[in-house]
Amino acid sequence: xSKQLVFGHQNPDTDAIxxxxxxxxxxxxxxxxxxxxxxxTPNDETKYVLDYFKAQAPRVVxxxxxxxxxxxxxxxxxxxxxxxxxxDVQVVAVVDHHRIANFETTNxxxxxxxxxxxxxxxxxxxxxxNNVAIPQQLAGLMLSAIISDxxxxxxxxxxxxxxxxxxxxxxxxNVDANQYGLDELRAGTNVDSKSAxxxxxxxxxxxxxxxxxxxxxxxxxxxxxxxxxxxPEFETxxxxxxxxxxxxxxxxxxxxxxxxxxxxxxxxxxxxxxEAAFKQKLNSQQRLxxxxxxxxxxxxxxxxxxxxxxx
Amino acid sequence: xSKQLVFGHQNPDTDAIxxxxxxxxxxxxxxxxxxxxxxxTPNDETKYVLDYFKAQAPRVVxxxxxxxxxxxxxxxxxxxxxxxxxxDVQVVAVVDHHRIANFETTNxxxxxxxxxxxxxxxxxxxxxxNNVAIPQQLAGLMLSAIISDxxxxxxxxxxxxxxxxxxxxxxxxNVDANQYGLDELRAGTNVDSKSAxxxxxxxxxxxxxxxxxxxxxxxxxxxxxxxxxxxPEFETxxxxxxxxxxxxxxxxxxxxxxxxxxxxxxxxxxxxxxEAAFKQKLNSQQRLxxxxxxxxxxxxxxxxxxxxxxx
Numbered sequence: 001x002s003k004q005l006v007f008g009h010q011n012p013d014t015d016a017i018x019x020x021x022x023x024x025x026x027x028x029x030x031x032x033x034x035x036x037x038x039x040x041t042p043n044d045e046t047k048y049v050l051d052y053f054k055a056q057a058p059r060v061v062x063x064x065x066x067x068x069x070x071x072x073x074x075x076x077x078x079x080x081x082x083x084x085x086x087x088d089v090q091v092v093a094v095v096d097h098h099r100i101a102n103f104e105t106t107n108x109x110x111x112x113x114x115x116x117x118x119x120x121x122x123x124x125x126x127x128x129x130n131n132v133a134i135p136q137q138l139a140g141l142m143l144s145a146i147i148s149d150x151x152x153x154x155x156x157x158x159x160x161x162x163x164x165x166x167x168x169x170x171x172x173x174n175v176d177a178n179q180y181g182l183d184e185l186r187a188g189t190n191v192d193s194k195s196a197x198x199x200x201x202x203x204x205x206x207x208x209x210x211x212x213x214x215x216x217x218x219x220x221x222x223x224x225x226x227x228x229x230x231x232p233e234f235e236t237x238x239x240x241x242x243x244x245x246x247x248x249x250x251x252x253x254x255x256x257x258x259x260x261x262x263x264x265x266x267x268x269x270x271x272x273x274x275e276a277a278f279k280q281k282l283n284s285q286q287r288l289x290x291x292x293x294x295x296x297x298x299x300x301x302x303x304x305x306x307x308x309x310x311x
Numbered sequence: 312x313s314k315q316l317v318f319g320h321q322n323p324d325t326d327a328i329x330x331x332x333x334x335x336x337x338x339x340x341x342x343x344x345x346x347x348x349x350x351x352t353p354n355d356e357t358k359y360v361l362d363y364f365k366a367q368a369p370r371v372v373x374x375x376x377x378x379x380x381x382x383x384x385x386x387x388x389x390x391x392x393x394x395x396x397x398x399d400v401q402v403v404a405v406v407d408h409h410r411i412a413n414f415e416t417t418n419x420x421x422x423x424x425x426x427x428x429x430x431x432x433x434x435x436x437x438x439x440x441n442n443v444a445i446p447q448q449l450a451g452l453m454l455s456a457i458i459s460d461x462x463x464x465x466x467x468x469x470x471x472x473x474x475x476x477x478x479x480x481x482x483x484x485n486v487d488a489n490q491y492g493l494d495e496l497r498a499g500t501n502v503d504s505k506s507a508x509x510x511x512x513x514x515x516x517x518x519x520x521x522x523x524x525x526x527x528x529x530x531x532x533x534x535x536x537x538x539x540x541x542x543p544e545f546e547t548x549x550x551x552x553x554x555x556x557x558x559x560x561x562x563x564x565x566x567x568x569x570x571x572x573x574x575x576x577x578x579x580x581x582x583x584x585x586e587a588a589f590k591q592k593l594n595s596q597q598r599l600x601x602x603x604x605x606x607x608x609x610x611x612x613x614x615x616x617x618x619x620x621x622x
Contacts, residue, residue, distance in 0.1 A: 100422060101415040106613045108410050108468075113422035129440060157419075302417045 003033045004092065005061070005068050007083065008119075009076035010039045011204055014046045015145040019074040019119040020058060022134075022142050023095055026123065027072070029132045034072065037061045039083055043202050045148060045188025052184075053140040053173075065089050075119040077103040080206045095122055097157075098297055102208065117162040118149035124165040140173035147181040148188070151220075151257050157295045185257050189221045196230060196237035200252060206245075207301060209308035212270070213246060216296050216304075218253040224263050227254045231265070231285065238267050249274070251304070255294050262293040264300075270311065277307035314344045315403065316372070316379050318394065319430075320387035321350045322515055325357045325459040329452040330385040330430040331369060334406055337434065338383070340443045345383065348372045350394055354513050356459060356499025363495075364451040364484075376400050386430040388414040391517045406433055408468075409608055413519065428473040429460035435476040451484035458492040459499070462531075462568050468606045496568050500532045507541060507548035511563060517556075518612060520619035523581070524557060527607055527615075529564040535574050538565045542576065542596065549578050560585070562615070566605050573604040575611075581622065588618035 006024040008016025017038050024036035038058040042050060050057055064071055065088035072093040076082060079102045093110040094103075097119050114122050120142040127134050134142070146166050150158045153166060170177040191199060204217035219227055227234065238250045249268035255261070265287050266274055275281050278288050293299045317335040319327025328349050335347035349369040353361060361368055375382055376399035383404040387393060390413045404421040405414075408430050425433050431453040438445050445453070457477050461469045464477060481488040502510060515528035530538055538545065549561045560579035566572070576598050577585055586592050589599050604610045 097419055099416045099419050100411070103414075104412040105410045106616045108408055108426040108608060109424060110426060111411060111422050111424035113420060115419040115421060297419060305417045 002070065003035065003068055004070045004072055005037050005064050006034050006072040006074060007037045007039055007058075007061070007064075008074050009081040009205065010083075011202060012038050012040050012046070013043060013203055014049055014148040015119050016075045017042055017046050017058060018049070018141045018145040019095065019123055021055070022120060022123045022138055023072065023074050023126075025135075025138060026127055026130065026132055030130060035059075037064075043188065044190055045184060048184060048187035049141060049144040049148075052180075053137050053144075055137055055141060074123075077101075077113075078207070079103065080208065095119055095126070097122060099301070114161070116159045117153075117155060117157040118146040118165075120145035120149075121159075121162045121165045124169065125161070134169070134172055136172055136174065139169045140175060143169035143173050143175070143177065143180075144184055147177065147184055151260065151294055152178065152181040152185060154260055155295045155298075156292075157298045185220065186222065189257065191219065191221055191226050196233040197241070199227070200234065200237055200241060200250075205296070206247070207304075209305055210311060212248040212308060214249045214251065214304065214308075215242070215245070215247045216251045216253065216300060218255060218296055220255050220257050222256065222258050224254045224256055224261075228263070228265075228285075228287075234265060235267060235286075238265070242268060251300070253290075253293075253296060253300065257294075260292060260294050262290040264288040264290060273307035273311050274304065276310070277303040313381065314346065314379055315381045315383055316375050317345050317347045317383040317385060318350055318369075318372070318375075319385050320392040320516065321394075322513060323349050323351050323357070324354060324514055325360055326430050326456040327386045328353055328357050328369060329360070329456040330406065330434055332366070333431060333434045333449055333453050334383065334385050334437075336446075336449060337438055337441065337443055341441060346370075348375075354499065355501055356495060359495055359498035360452060360455040360459075363491075364448050364455075366448055366452060385434075388412075388424075389518070390414065391519065406430055406437070408433060410612070425472070427470045428464075428466060428468040429457040429476075431456035431460075432470075432473045432476045435480065436472070445480070445483055447483055447485065450480045451486060454480035454484050454486070454488065454491075455495055458488065458495055462571065462605055463489065463492040463496060465571055466606050466609075467603075468609045496531065497533065500568065502530065502532055502537050507544040508552070510538070511545065511548055511552060511561075516607070517558070518615070520616055521622060523559040523619060525560045525562065525615065525619075526553070526556070526558045527562045527564065527611060529566060529607055531566050531568045533567065533569050535565045535567050535572075539574070539576075539596075539598075545576060546578060546597075549576070553579060562611070564601075564604075564607060564611065568605075571603060571605050573601040575599045575601060584618035584622050585615065587621070588614040 006020045020036040024034040027034045036058045063085045065085045070092045074095050096113045200217045207214045252265040253262050317331045331347040335345045338345045347369045374396045376396045381403045385406050407424045511528045518525045563576040564573045
């Protein structure tokens with residue numbers, strides 16, 4: 001079998017990086033020849049995680065067809081979130097916890113998706129199903145991915161499978177999940193030192209909704225005013241990003257990880273389906289107030305999808 | 312949790328019927344409220360299987376949104392092979408062994424695909440993963456599905472997982488897989504008593520290839536001349552079916568299950584990519600000779616897909 005690359009989505013978060021490392025390790029234990037790579041450099045939270053567990057970040061690639069014929073996707077499936085030249089390689093496996101869209105293959109493949117909080121939770125189960133032990137360092141990384149994706153098991157995406165995996169991985173990694181988890185999440189909320197352009201691109205994904213090119217970005221913080229006191233800077237950055245990438249609409253979630261609320265800044269067109277999706281008009285500052293909303297995947301994208309399709 | 316319907320593809324074959332019954336049984340053992348239904352009546356082979364193991368055929372439905380909000384798909388995922396009103400319900404789970412295409416969801420879901428010979432092989436593994444015992448009758452049905460899909464483990468789609476499942480299921484069902492399997496396959500090859508219109512529709516699937524509506528039907532037989540001695544009748548039936556359903560191209564595989572060869576009758580437009588896909592011109596009888604070809608999924612559809620996309 002020839003070598004396969006394993007990678008998560010663009011603008012990688014902790015799960016995108018760690019799930020690739022974990023699944024690659026598992027496949028290699030089972031006899032495959034794979035390498036985990038990433039479609040971008042680690043964000044602040046992921047850097048904290050890799051430092052804490054003394055792990056190396058995967059090599060960053062921008063294309064894959066120059067290296068391999070076959071790839072494995074983790075933590076994503078939609079083409080516009082994946083590697084630029086994906087059409088030139090064969091996707092032989094996917095492990096993911098998102099909706100399926102903009103994904104099509106010519107051949108049968110291995111596809112494992114579950115509606116759980118984190119890809120690393122599914123991979124924890126795959127280690128068990130294949131009777132492969134999870135090494136201590138990898139357990140720490142996978143624990144960190146679940147903490148990141150579920151905001152320490154508080155996101156509505158959280159399932160009992162995530163809770164079970166966190167307990168097990170924390171034990172193998174020998175860390176206190178709650179104490180470590182808060183430190184990890186805080187490490188990702190250092191916004192003052194970054195430009196608006198950096199912040200709106202750090203955790204952002206594109207979606208095609210009823211033909212419209214919609215960008216949904218998320219910034220985690222411990223105080224949403226740390227972002228909104230700089231709103232003019234953010235508006236300028238969003239307009240520049242929108243023009244450069246032909247987005248129709250930019251939806252910026254600013255999420256308080258301590259109280260699990262979001263305020264969203266919405267710029268672009270059309271606004272009507274956005275207001276329909278969340279049953280409120282944009283306020284005078286072009287924002288939506290979204291108490292209890294923390295999950296782009298479960299509390300924003302499905303609502304926008306439905307509203308756009310009903311336009 | 313409200314009731315969910317579980318079903319396989321239109322024109323159900325043995326796996327489409329049995330995988331629905333097996334997955335519904337498993338889910339109900341795990342606490343769900345599901346019912347296996349079918350998008351058509353059993354074919355001759357499946358009737359033989361159900362009679363042999365004294366099982367009832369699932370209820371036939373043509374729509375589902377009038378009954379339930381959520382459905383589970385087995386043995387297929389492409390919209391044009393599924394229930395007519397699928398867009399009006401939510402697909403919460405898929406268990407399949409085909410390529411993924413024409414499939415898109417708004418929400419995360421459970422998706423389990425593996426590149427093995429039969430959906431019932433994957434479901435055998437799911438019983439084990441969930442520590443649920445397979446009852447004797449169901450084991451016989453699932454064994455029959457694997458025999459059907461893999462032509463008694465001789466199709467190139469066959470994997471070691473299929474072989475392992477056949478051994479295990481035959482033991483639980485207490486049948487000799489080879490002897491029973493040949494009887495089962497022969498039961499599906501009774502072609503003389505059927506009209507061409509029935510035969511070209513019994514195991515047929517539609518594919519959208521580079522915008523063209525392509526129908527690929529398969530007839531299993533123990534002598535391809537049993538079909539081709541009636542070629543004018545088949546051409547008339549294919550032309551009528553094509554006109555009624557707006558197919559661009561009809562590709563009829565006539566497969567000898569004893570020696571694992573196929574001859575294909577090809578009618579419609581465009582012919583050039585078909586000839587490119589199989590590296591031969593249609594002969595004077597509009598047929599392709601395809602030695603060793605038995606699998607639509609692995610030896611026909613990917614080749615056609617690639618050739619159509621390169622036009």
